[in-house]
Amino acid sequence: MLYTTKYAPKKLDEIVGNNDKVEQVKQWILKWLSGKKSKALLIWGPPGTGKTSIVYVLKQQFDLDILEMNASELRNKARVERILGASSLAGSLFGRQRLVLIDDADVLAGRKDSGGSTAITKFLKDPSCPVIVTATNIWDKKFASIRNECEKIEMKRVNKASIRKILKDIAKAEQLDLSDDTIQQIADNANGDMRAALNDLQTLSPSARMHEKDIFQMIRNILKATSYQTAREAIEGDIDYDSIKLWLDENIPNEYQTSEDIAAAYDALSKADVFDGRIRKTHWKLLKYSIDLSVVGVALAKKGVYRHFTKYNFPTYLREMSRTVERRAMLKSIGLKIGSKVHTNAKYSLIYLPIIKDLGKTQVSELIDFYKFTEEELAFILGTSVNKLKKD
Numbered sequence: 001m002l003y004t005t006k007y008a009p010k011k012l013d014e015i016v017g018n019n020d021k022v023e024q025v026k027q028w029i030l031k032w033l034s035g036k037k038s039k040a041l042l043i044w045g046p047p048g049t050g051k052t053s054i055v056y057v058l059k060q061q062f063d064l065d066i067l068e069m070n071a072s073e074l075r076n077k078a079r080v081e082r083i084l085g086a087s088s089l090a091g092s093l094f095g096r097q098r099l100v101l102i103d104d105a106d107v108l109a110g111r112k113d114s115g116g117s118t119a120i121t122k123f124l125k126d127p128s129c130p131v132i133v134t135a136t137n138i139w140d141k142k143f144a145s146i147r148n149e150c151e152k153i154e155m156k157r158v159n160k161a162s163i164r165k166i167l168k169d170i171a172k173a174e175q176l177d178l179s180d181d182t183i184q185q186i187a188d189n190a191n192g193d194m195r196a197a198l199n200d201l202q203t204l205s206p207s208a209r210m211h212e213k214d215i216f217q218m219i220r221n222i223l224k225a226t227s228y229q230t231a232r233e234a235i236e237g238d239i240d241y242d243s244i245k246l247w248l249d250e251n252i253p254n255e256y257q258t259s260e261d262i263a264a265a266y267d268a269l270s271k272a273d274v275f276d277g278r279i280r281k282t283h284w285k286l287l288k289y290s291i292d293l294s295v296v297g298v299a300l301a302k303k304g305v306y307r308h309f310t311k312y313n314f315p316t317y318l319r320e321m322s323r324t325v326e327r328r329a330m331l332k333s334i335g336l337k338i339g340s341k342v343h344t345n346a347k348y349s350l351i352y353l354p355i356i357k358d359l360g361k362t363q364v365s366e367l368i369d370f371y372k373f374t375e376e377e378l379a380f381i382l383g384t385s386v387n388k389l390k391k392d
Ligand SMILES: Nc1ncnc2c1ncn2[C@@H]1O[C@H](COP(=O)(O)OP(=O)(O)OP(=O)(O)O)[C@@H](O)[C@H]1O
Pocket: 003, 004, 005, 007, 008, 009, 014, 015, 016, 017, 045, 046, 047, 048, 049, 050, 051, 052, 053, 054, 104, 134, 135, 136, 158, 194, 195, 196, 198
């Protein structure tokens, strides 16, 4: 299970950072619940700061019924009017307070609009139920009409200390063997994005699997090594060689300062890579030569030792993989399900996605019956949300 799901905040006080803003949102919903109207809220700020989470926390904590609209629906005037019109029946069937969520509304601002935006603006002027709009960038001219109808709440990047504390708690709960240094680095790298921090913590656990010396220390030892002996010693024990190469690849230019040293280090690394391509999966005994080329080669590529303190970065490749982990997991499971029906492998079967998306316009339940897609998977294929899928 993804940490972002497993450790998603369930109560308002579990939302990290922006405490005053969270309190403001709480007072706003309490006012609605006490029967008084107020303006729609525009919760805006950088990704992974809890804008969408806050709405789902409200749902749980105050037992609300959420009506979610996504950006593509906003472009259709008739649809906006139909949905928002329905929401004016103050509560849902079960007497719960309804809250309309217009998530990532700025995505619509840059696109051609067929009156949906006007319909929303009109609705926002005098909302008949609580409405929360979320966005990342609200200063686009095209977004002005929506922006001006809302009370704005800016979510700031989550501060490093708070991120570090959460990561520490999770690392403990998950029994990850991570040093404070590693946790600090993940928090630094996240740049205020909680989602990125949690995904990094989860995907980069090859470093968690490497006990004893953590990977930052290992990379430091390699890059500071000045002899064959010390370079080899740096990687003793249980290592993940592929990720070490990625780490070196990323950090050579952080450590080495002259272009000659940098060029020589990359030369060693690329030779190791060619070598590995040839020995892969067949001649593991040859791996020791590859380590001589890569680890030792990189270490000894420099003319003298660099004494400065270097801040090492996560490999871009691993970071990208961690950022797309949700999407890739989804595509894989969809691919397997299609593949089992069309008798091909999970990857190739994705060429059927456009056809399935087209069928999805009219045959949602047939698709679920036949391919055994979950609602989340089908919503993903159709580019919509589960809520909307159910309503149609
Ligand atoms: N302030 C926070 N406190 C605790 N967890 C958080 C916080 N912000 C984000 N997260 C974690 O990151 C995940 C994604 O957060 P969320 O969807 O709320 O971000 P967002 O601000 O809506 O980002 P985007 O702009 O990309 O839509 C959550 O499920 C949760 O696990």
